[in-house]
Amino acid sequence: MQRPVSSLSLSPSVKSKLVAAGFQFTSDLLPLKPLQLSKEASLSQQEALEVLQAVRREEGGDEEAGDGRGGGGGRGGGGGGGLASLTALELLQKEEELKSIVTFSSQLDAALGGGLPVGKTTEICGAPGVGKTQLCMQLAVDVQVPLCFGGIGGQAVYIDTEGSFLLQRVVDIAAAAVQHCSLQVEDDEQRVAMTTFTVETILANMFLVRCHDYVELLAELHLLPAFLSDHPRVRLLVIDSVAFPFRQHFDDLSRRTRLLNGLAQQLIAMATGHNMAVLMTNQMTTRLRGGESQQVPALGESWGHAPTIRVLLHWAGSRRLAAIFKSPDHMGSTVQYQITSEGFRDVDESERPPSKRPRTHADQSAASWGDAGH
Amino acid sequence: MELHPRVLAAVRRAQLASFRDVLCVSGPDLQRLTGLCGSDVQQLLTAAASSCRRGGPVPVLLFHRRMETRLGVGCPVLDRLLRGGLPAALSELAGESGAGKTQLALQLCLSVQYPTQYGGLDSGAVYICTEDSFPSRRLLQLIRHQPRLRSDVPPSLINSLQFSDRVYIEHAADLDSLQACLTRRVPLLLARGRVRLLVVDSVAALFRSDFLAADWLARTKGLLALSSTLHHLSLEFTTPVLCINQVMHTCPVYQPGDGCVQRLRRQFGPSNLQRDL
Numbered sequence: 001m002q003r004p005v006s007s008l009s010l011s012p013s014v015k016s017k018l019v020a021a022g023f024q025f026t027s028d029l030l031p032l033k034p035l036q037l038s039k040e041a042s043l044s045q046q047e048a049l050e051v052l053q054a055v056r057r058e059e060g061g062d063e064e065a066g067d068g069r070g071g072g073g074g075r076g077g078g079g080g081g082g083l084a085s086l087t088a089l090e091l092l093q094k095e096e097e098l099k100s101i102v103t104f105s106s107q108l109d110a111a112l113g114g115g116l117p118v119g120k121t122t123e124i125c126g127a128p129g130v131g132k133t134q135l136c137m138q139l140a141v142d143v144q145v146p147l148c149f150g151g152i153g154g155q156a157v158y159i160d161t162e163g164s165f166l167l168q169r170v171v172d173i174a175a176a177a178v179q180h181c182s183l184q185v186e187d188d189e190q191r192v193a194m195t196t197f198t199v200e201t202i203l204a205n206m207f208l209v210r211c212h213d214y215v216e217l218l219a220e221l222h223l224l225p226a227f228l229s230d231h232p233r234v235r236l237l238v239i240d241s242v243a244f245p246f247r248q249h250f251d252d253l254s255r256r257t258r259l260l261n262g263l264a265q266q267l268i269a270m271a272t273g274h275n276m277a278v279l280m281t282n283q284m285t286t287r288l289r290g291g292e293s294q295q296v297p298a299l300g301e302s303w304g305h306a307p308t309i310r311v312l313l314h315w316a317g318s319r320r321l322a323a324i325f326k327s328p329d330h331m332g333s334t335v336q337y338q339i340t341s342e343g344f345r346d347v348d349e350s351e352r353p354p355s356k357r358p359r360t361h362a363d364q365s366a367a368s369w370g371d372a373g374h
Numbered sequence: 375m376e377l378h379p380r381v382l383a384a385v386r387r388a389q390l391a392s393f394r395d396v397l398c399v400s401g402p403d404l405q406r407l408t409g410l411c412g413s414d415v416q417q418l419l420t421a422a423a424s425s426c427r428r429g430g431p432v433p434v435l436l437f438h439r440r441m442e443t444r445l446g447v448g449c450p451v452l453d454r455l456l457r458g459g460l461p462a463a464l465s466e467l468a469g470e471s472g473a474g475k476t477q478l479a480l481q482l483c484l485s486v487q488y489p490t491q492y493g494g495l496d497s498g499a500v501y502i503c504t505e506d507s508f509p510s511r512r513l514l515q516l517i518r519h520q521p522r523l524r525s526d527v528p529p530s531l532i533n534s535l536q537f538s539d540r541v542y543i544e545h546a547a548d549l550d551s552l553q554a555c556l557t558r559r560v561p562l563l564l565a566r567g568r569v570r571l572l573v574v575d576s577v578a579a580l581f582r583s584d585f586l587a588a589d590w591l592a593r594t595k596g597l598l599a600l601s602s603t604l605h606h607l608s609l610e611f612t613t614p615v616l617c618i619n620q621v622m623h624t625c626p627v628y629q630p631g632d633g634c635v636q637r638l639r640r641q642f643g644p645s646n647l648q649r650d651l
Binding site for chain 2: 009010011012013157158162163164166167168170171200203204205206207208209210211212213215216218219220222223227247248255258259262
């Protein structure tokens with residue numbers, strides 16, 4: 001297979017000089033000596049030598065990969081082919097195998113189609129105190145529920161940028177989850193699984209990183225893929241919150257947008273590449289429209305395109321509601337939840353209002369800026 | 375840093391002064407600026423990230439083994455409500471005028487000085503006043519009555535503590551002087567272990583007087599900067615920070631510049647909300 005020159009790992013200026021001199025494929029470069037190459041492509045001696053070394057290295061590697069690998073889409077080289085292509089049917093089969101992370105609120109799980117989806121990025125926004133961090137901590141525990149109980153038995157990485165990760169609360173939520181599962185033990189497999197599902201193991205399988213500003217956050221995310229290769233059981237990444245470090249000290253908003261876009265791409269790549277769910281928390285900011293103020297998610301409208309699924313937590317009087325307002329898979333819907341001493345839960349049957357609930361003001365405001373924002 | 379000299383030279387040529395600057399540029403942009411090849415750029419980013427990170431992911435179990443210490447308020451009812459007391463994070467105390475916010479803050483300045491088995495942190499407090507002068511007479515009165523107020527602590531221990539020596543008082547009339555105090559003087563006290571509590575009384579006063587009605591953008595920036603400084607101090611020195619806020623009547627029709635307390639609180643960032651009863 002002919003490999004193009006652009007797939008070599010060289011600096012862009014050298015590559016453009018090679019292409020301008022007429023070298024399309026690496027096989028063209030093979031028979032040349034360094035002096036000839038430097039004259040033809042107007043490169044320095046050193047650069048020509050490096051080019052030829054790179055070419056010989058790649059060609060040598062190719063031969064080792066085995067002859068007869070005709071279709072070779074998988075080993076597409078540096079920048080060239082990339083990953084093997086999949087058909088849509090294969091993708092569908094892969095997606096069906098991916099399980100979701102169950103929250104302990106059956107209503108929210110139903111609205112999300114099974115729970116927090118793995119392989120996608122989800123954002124939770126809401127006013128302070130509404131329960132975003134509670135949901136994050138609940139999910140960091142829920143991801144560890146063993147397979148025989150309907151969970152996915154994974155580990156979690158929790159990036160805390162606000163200092164709102166309180167250990168005592170996580171211990172409470174973990175203890176309640178263990179209690180909940182131990183009451184449902186029916187067979188031997190589950191009994192065995194319970195021995196590995198205790199508060200200690202839950203805390204041992206949750207990794208905490210504290211970031212004080214946005215540079216530390218960017219640094220952690222750069223180094224995370226290496227950590228994930230060492231810990232292949234990680235199935236959830238929580239960033240609480242992504243808004244806080246980016247809302248400080250930013251005079252140049254376009255720079256902030258660039259950084260956020262880069263961050264979003266990294267997170268999507270990690271979610272699909274490492275088969276895990278990414279959960280981000282966002283804050284709310286006030287937008288002025290005419291003479292009225294509205295609560296909208298922070299970080300600007302361009303950030304709204306970054307997460308695949310967006311959930312808004314808000315108050316309606318004394319009730320807490322969760323509204324899904326952006327999702328490719330599910331209808332926009334609103335469910336009620338409560339925060340108990342055990343964590344994030346459904347509201348009890350008796351307290352729930354009748355099913356034909358008229359659209360409240362909160363729903364309308366959530367829907368109106370949701371439409372207007374995109 | 376064990377980077378190839380060629381990489382370092384390219385970075386200097388691209389005028390990237392520090393690893394922080396390197397991290398803020400995307401991969402392809404970095405390649406374009408430095409003229410390095412892909413693998414060199416990856417190596418550079420990894421080196422930059424390693425130097426900028428504070429510490430990698432740690433299992434939460436390790437934190438569990440050394441339990442979080444909380445600052446008890448000195449009132450059993452409130453301590454039970456707060457599950458031990460104030461955590462080492464930013465807390466906000468809001469209430470109407472005369473509800474007792476300053477009293478609670480003064481009490482905290484004394485309770486922090488007790489040893490940990492009595493809910494304290496065995497250290498002093500910094501009290502920053504932004505409005506009226508510090509109520510020193512009231513503090514001395516509280517000190518005199520400590521044996522009666524804290525009946526759970528043995529009197530010999532109370533007598534041995536020199537309470538007034540360990541309360542450091544600062545006055546800051548505007549936002550700039552407050553930031554100066556928080557970035558220069560307070561970290562020194564915290565670093566030496568002299569104080570483990572920071573009280574700002576009050577936050578609202580600075581923002582109401584300094585900013586005109588139409589200046590809400592500058593006000594937001596100032597608020598976010600202050601919130602960031604306080605968060606950094608709290609995280610860096612594992613210290614509870616208490617901010618006292620005032621309550622205003624909420625207005626049905628929004629007018630720019632009107633300090634609705636909800637907005638003040640929202641921009642101030644997440645914090646433990648404790649309504650003054």
